[in-house]
Amino acid sequence: MNIALLGYGRMGKTIEKIATDRGHTIVLKVDKDDKEYDLSAADVAIDFSIPSAAVENITNCFNAGVPIVSGTTGWLDHYDHIISLCNAKKGGFIYASNYSLGVNLFFELNKKLAKMMSPIEGYDIHIEEIHHTQKLDAPSGTAITLAEGIIENTDKNGWQLDKGDEKNIPIVAKRIENIPGTHTVTYTSQVDDIEIKHTAHNRQGFALGAVVAAEWLCGKTGVFDMKDVLGL
Structure with a gap:
């Protein structure tokens, strides 16, 4: 080819x-x-x-x-x-x-978890992504895809960079030297946290x-x- x-x-x-x-x-x-x-x-x-x-x-x-x-x-x-x-x-x-083949499996896991969490009250959702300092866009496309997977399966309307609200998922974007990519989705309540995470070790x-x-x-x-x- x-x-x-x-x-x-x-x-x-x-x-x-x-x-x-x-x-x-x-x-x-x-x-x-x-x-x-x-x-x-x-x-x-x-x-x-x-x-x-x-x-x-x-x-x-x-x-x-x-x-x-x-x-x-x-x-x-x-x-x-x-x-x-x-x-x-x-x-x-x-x-x-x-x-990444692993990230695409992670996307499907994210949708499944969002669907399971949707009827459960008392949890706030947020996404964090970390990339190398040369990455030009923020949040990452991967973080946006994760947010979209949650929106499809919950009552959330959208996402916002850094600060969210009741209807919008906050996405925190960090830039650190030599980090290929880390994405974390967290559901937080007063009694516990539920978290799924994908960490890339290299490109x-x-x-x-x-x-x-x-x-x-x-x-x-x-x-x-x-x-x-x-x-x-």
Whole structure:
């Protein structure tokens, strides 16, 4: 499989190693300052760029007929437009806030716990996420996905950064050197706490999941997510 890497920072370099170890070829590496590039040799693209470049990268792939796996967060104000464009161009697209196989299992556990907790009175919910200081968006896309999973299964209406209220889940975002990613969902009452937590030890899990998603997407058209890739 010939892969175009759109974004060649730390995640891009980790994806490159895992992809080549799995027998794939990197035919294009686009760094943050590269404005023009040729996708004609690529079977699939993987985008881990920056929020300001993601929409253009995804659009370029649809126009070139190259399916794309996007792991960039912070651009979702344009999500509906991108989905419409994908369908119009008959493109192939996967977006996930986090490609770690463990995190995607954690997403499902979070939904299950929220559904169980919904009828129980006396618990407040909050989310905390910790990432490295180079992460540009806050809260993380993973934390937002966790909040959305809770909102779907409770009477919460939304989420708020740092401070929540009765109808909105507070998300506390911390930035600490050399932390790949930690996400904690806590239900707190006067008598006890219930907590689920995912801690990433390195970037390998994120990168592996993105390559697995690209392998699955190659040759397909439509809009998918990691539940499709993992059969969840």
